Amino acid sequence: EADIYQTPRYLVIGTGKKITLECSQTMGHDKMYWYQQDPGMELHLIHYSYGVNSTEKGDLSSESTVSRIRTEHFPLTLESARPSHTSQYLCASSGSGTSVRETQYFGPGTRLLVL
């Protein structure tokens, strides 16, 4: 079973605050992803990483930034939160190479509310 963790699960914060959403996986996966999901809507990829020191923007433009200093850790940062950032953020990871390892495993998500 997949082991991928996100903290916090829920966050309510005021406008202008800096926030970091944590994501960690213990599977040694090379690839990690951040998706944004508004209530009742599909997921949109906002960031992904092939490995350490590799990050790229996804399909949906986002004001957030990410870093990948360690294989297991892929934090997402918002320098100045705004109400438009209110959403659910889902982290995922996958291995690389064979098709069997293409499956993405998801964390439980972080629900962010910016007041």
Next chain:
Amino acid sequence: AQSVTQLGSHVSVSEGALVLLRCNYSSSVPPYLFWYVQYPNQGLQLLLKYTSAATLVKGINGFEAEFKKSETSFHLTKPSAHMSDAAEYFCAVSAGDTGRRALTFGSGTRLQVQP
């Protein structure tokens, strides 16, 4: 480019009835296809996946899906619905370059199961 269309944002069935959730995909290369389930306030859980092996794929919780290339479809079925099946279901396609393999999600189908 790749895309997924899920027909029907809401599906309601009676307990014990057949479940059919529709998914059509578009991809310029042979795709990998996935069905995920999302329970309230949780992340996504993989139900099943198609990765170019058998066209009929069996997943967890009694679900299965059949890949039909001629119809570009990957519909999800379960012979007999259970109350615990009530959730949001997402179809996803992965058909990018080998290095990326990010997922493109459909808009989701909310399954209601009536007693």
